[in-house]
Amino acid sequence: MSDVFPVNGMDSVVFAVGNAKQAAHYYSTAFGMRLVAYKGPETGSRDEVAYVLTSGSARFELRGPVRPGTPVARHVAEHGDGVIDLALDIPDVEGAYAHAVGAGARGLVEPYTLEDERGKVVMAAIATYGETRHTLVDRSNYSGVYLPGYHEAGPLVEPPAKRFFQAVDHCVGNVELGRMDEWVEFYQRVMGFTNMAEFIGDDIATEYSALMSKVVANGTRKVKFPLNEPAVSRKKSQIDEYLEFYGGPGVQHIALATNDILRTVAAMREAGVEFLDTPDSYYDDPELRARIGQVRAPIEELRKQRILVDRDEDGYLLQIFTKPVQDRPTVFFEFIERHGSLGFGKGNFKALFEAIEREQELRGNL
Ligand code: TYF
Ligand code: FE
Numbered sequence: 001m002s003d004v005f006p007v008n009g010m011d012s013v014v015f016a017v018g019n020a021k022q023a024a025h026y027y028s029t030a031f032g033m034r035l036v037a038y039k040g041p042e043t044g045s046r047d048e049v050a051y052v053l054t055s056g057s058a059r060f061e062l063r064g065p066v067r068p069g070t071p072v073a074r075h076v077a078e079h080g081d082g083v084i085d086l087a088l089d090i091p092d093v094e095g096a097y098a099h100a101v102g103a104g105a106r107g108l109v110e111p112y113t114l115e116d117e118r119g120k121v122v123m124a125a126i127a128t129y130g131e132t133r134h135t136l137v138d139r140s141n142y143s144g145v146y147l148p149g150y151h152e153a154g155p156l157v158e159p160p161a162k163r164f165f166q167a168v169d170h171c172v173g174n175v176e177l178g179r180m181d182e183w184v185e186f187y188q189r190v191m192g193f194t195n196m197a198e199f200i201g202d203d204i205a206t207e208y209s210a211l212m213s214k215v216v217a218n219g220t221r222k223v224k225f226p227l228n229e230p231a232v233s234r235k236k237s238q239i240d241e242y243l244e245f246y247g248g249p250g251v252q253h254i255a256l257a258t259n260d261i262l263r264t265v266a267a268m269r270e271a272g273v274e275f276l277d278t279p280d281s282y283y284d285d286p287e288l289r290a291r292i293g294q295v296r297a298p299i300e301e302l303r304k305q306r307i308l309v310d311r312d313e314d315g316y317l318l319q320i321f322t323k324p325v326q327d328r329p330t331v332f333f334e335f336i337e338r339h340g341s342l343g344f345g346k347g348n349f350k351a352l353f354e355a356i357e358r359e360q361e362l363r364g365n366l
Contacts, residue, residue, distance in 0.1 A: 003192060004192040005100065007088050007191070007223050010057075010058075010059075012052075012085075013060050013086060013087070013168060013171065014135075015061070015063065015081060015082065015083055015084065016076050016081065016084045017062050017063065017326075018064065018065075018076045018081060020049050020062040021064065023081070027060060027062070028155065028157050030271040031273075032159055032268075033053035033159070034054055034159045036053065036146065036153060037147075037153055038051055038150065039149055040066070043150075044149070047065070047067055047070045048066055048070060049066060050150065055159075055256075056165065056166025058165060058166065058167050061085075063084070079246050079330075081326040082250055082251065084133065085132070085135050086171050087134065088223065089137055089138075090136040093124050093137070094122070096136050097111050099190075100126050100136075104189065104190065105126040105127065106126060110124060111124040114147060114149070116144065118142055119142040119143055119144065121137065121141075121148065128183075128186070129175045130173075130175075130249030131248070131250070160267065162263070164258060164267060165258040165264060165335060166257060168257070169255040169256060169257040169338075170225065170226060171224075171255070172227070172228060173250070174227075174243060174251075176229065176243065177229055177230050177240075180212055180227050180228065181214075184216055192219070193217055193225070194216065194219075195214060196216070198344050199214040200212050200213040208349075208350050208353055208354070209349055210233045210353065211230055211239045212228065213226055213227065214226070214227055215227075215344065226344060236365060236366055238353070238356050244365075245328045245330055253321070253332050253333060254334070255335070256333060258336070259337060261307055261319075262301055262302075265307060269305075274322060274323040275305075275306060275321065276352070276356065276359065277355060278307075278308060282308070282351050283302070292316060293311065295309055295339070308320060308351060310343065310345040311341065312343050314341050315338070316339050317337065318337040319345050320335050321356075322334075323359060
């Protein structure tokens with residue numbers, strides 16, 4: 001089958017934040033990321049600053065407003081800190097954009113080329129859920145640090161000897177009640193993505209999750225986009241809480257792939273990052289212990305760091321979730337260490353959603 005929308009992987013996750021200078025510090029000291037590029041008034045960007053940080057192949061761009069009335073200022077005023085762009089690394093931007101718009105995507109930026117002495121970058125952008133967009137980027141003919149207009153910048157602090165994570169594993173969107181299937185269909189039609197097996201349907205939703213979820217991925221499964229919608233249940237859904245406080249649909253969590261979750265979580269706790277708690281009963285459960293079998297670390301080590309374990313037919317995974325990382329109860333992160341499993345931790349949904357609900361309750365939003 002021919003790929004109608006070839007994708008190499010994620011290019012970057014772009015955040016709009018109220019204070020990019022301080023956010024760059026947080027992602028450097030608490031997430032161990034390296035500052036590599038900057039633009040701002042000193043470099044000719046009069047309205048906006050941007051800090052670009054990396055950890056392995058994962059790249060975050062943090063954009064902040066320098067003055068009122070700019071697009072970033074308006075976005076932050078409306079939504080708080082959040083993700084504005086899940087940028088994709090695309091080999092043929094013009095072809096991909098033409099296919100997307102032909103398939104009904106809303107074009108935001110027609111293909112254009114940016115050039116400097118380091119080469120050229122082709123970009124375009126289409127809209128997805130809420131005010132989120134996908135910029136399509138081909139930087140294969142560019143040797144600069146990020147994009148024309150950005151200056152190389154040194155790390156803010158010396159990054160950790162061993163990086164905390166090396167890639168973006170998946171990016172999750174929250175959409176309105178009853179809209180999940182439309183967005184699944186959008187990614188199928190516009191990007192040729194296909195459904196992955198793991199999903200949360202009515203059965204689990206009404207029992208304990210208060211949400212429904214389906215996962216779409218590109219052909220190579222390098223790009224994975226779970227999509228959530230609230231489920232009608234006894235309690236107020238965590239997705240409703242997000243939609244209320246974000247002011248509409250948007251990115252809920254970014255999962256970051258690590259190959260040493262124990263060390264990553266220990267170091268991040270040390271730096272003040274808050275993770276969701278998992279009760280001792282999770283680790284004492286004989287059913288869980290039987291189901292997960294042997295994993296690479298003693299269960300007592302996992303218990304100490306409150307890391308969750310799930311196993312399926314392909315292998316197992318270790319995962320943990322941060323609490324929301326800004327004032328609003330909106331965006332959070334996941335850390336995931338995969339050993340064969342291609343799933344999303346289905347076996348942990350109950351424990352995870354109970355942990356999220358405890359936080360919701362503390363916020364008075366349950
Ligand atoms: O990405 C996933 O599907 C898992 C599980 O609100 C999950 O990380 C799903 C929904 C949610 C939080 C986590
Ligand atoms: Fe996830």
